[in-house]
Amino acid sequence: MRQAHDLEDKRIGLGVTGGIAAYKSAALCRSLVRAGACVDALLTPAATRFIAPLPFQCITGRPVLVHPADADAGEIAALAAGLDLLIIAPLTANTLARLALRLGGDVLVDVALATRAPLLLAPAMEPEMWQHPATRRHAAGLLERGATCVGPGEGRLASGAAGLGRMAEPHEILDRARRCLARAA
Ligand SMILES: Cc1cc2nc3c(=O)[nH]c(=O)nc-3n(C[C@H](O)[C@H](O)[C@H](O)COP(=O)(O)O)c2cc1C
Numbered sequence: 001m002r003q004a005h006d007l008e009d010k011r012i013g014l015g016v017t018g019g020i021a022a023y024k025s026a027a028l029c030r031s032l033v034r035a036g037a038c039v040d041a042l043l044t045p046a047a048t049r050f051i052a053p054l055p056f057q058c059i060t061g062r063p064v065l066v067h068p069a070d071a072d073a074g075e076i077a078a079l080a081a082g083l084d085l086l087i088i089a090p091l092t093a094n095t096l097a098r099l100a101l102r103l104g105g106d107v108l109v110d111v112a113l114a115t116r117a118p119l120l121l122a123p124a125m126e127p128e129m130w131q132h133p134a135t136r137r138h139a140a141g142l143l144e145r146g147a148t149c150v151g152p153g154e155g156r157l158a159s160g161a162a163g164l165g166r167m168a169e170p171h172e173i174l175d176r177a178r179r180c181l182a183r184a185a
Helices: 020-032 053-060 073-082 093-100 107-114 127-131 133-144 170-184
Strands: 011-016 036-045 085-091 119-123 155-156 164-168
Touching: 011 020, 011 107, 011 133, 020 036, 020 053, 020 085, 020 170, 036 093, 053 127, 073 107, 073 170, 093 107, 093 133, 107 127, 119 133, 119 170, 127 133, 133 164, 133 170
Parallel strands: 011 036, 011 085, 085 119
Antiparallel strands: 155 164
């Protein structure tokens, strides 16, 4: 039987980007904290159009980083160095491309580029965006560099479209996070 607090000594970055599925990230954040992890939420500015930083601050008990001015270079470097795992859920096509092309500029991508922690990606986007050759190339490049991808799944999206592009459920992402951490230990 799995221990309720099996992530107690783990430091996890939770990146949230600007997709409708961002509302599910608060539930994921709560599950990580309930499992004992120390979680730093990193929201892109676009993510804040879908969910406010405040729920993450209340759940984690820690400041939420959104804008480059929220942390100086030393704090970003220290955060990146201390992580055991960086999860990005949901992951937009835009941030996927910026990660693949190593285009920093927001706190989340800067931390992702600076950390040596395993990267767990939960893409969420319209099926046409996920199937686009550029997106396929970007995802393949990140997987080649060691990232893990959970989902996307098939189903009805919040936009009303149906197909492959739905973000994995928080419990699936949590399960995959546990496996990533066990592999890295
Ligand atoms: C209502 C709405 C829903 C969106 N949902 C998604 C989505 O699920 N996936 C995606 O890749 N982009 C989505 N977008 C587009 C992103 O918000 C946009 O590309 C944004 O620049 C992403 O920025 P970020 O990657 O820095 O968070 C959506 C835009 C709007 C207006």
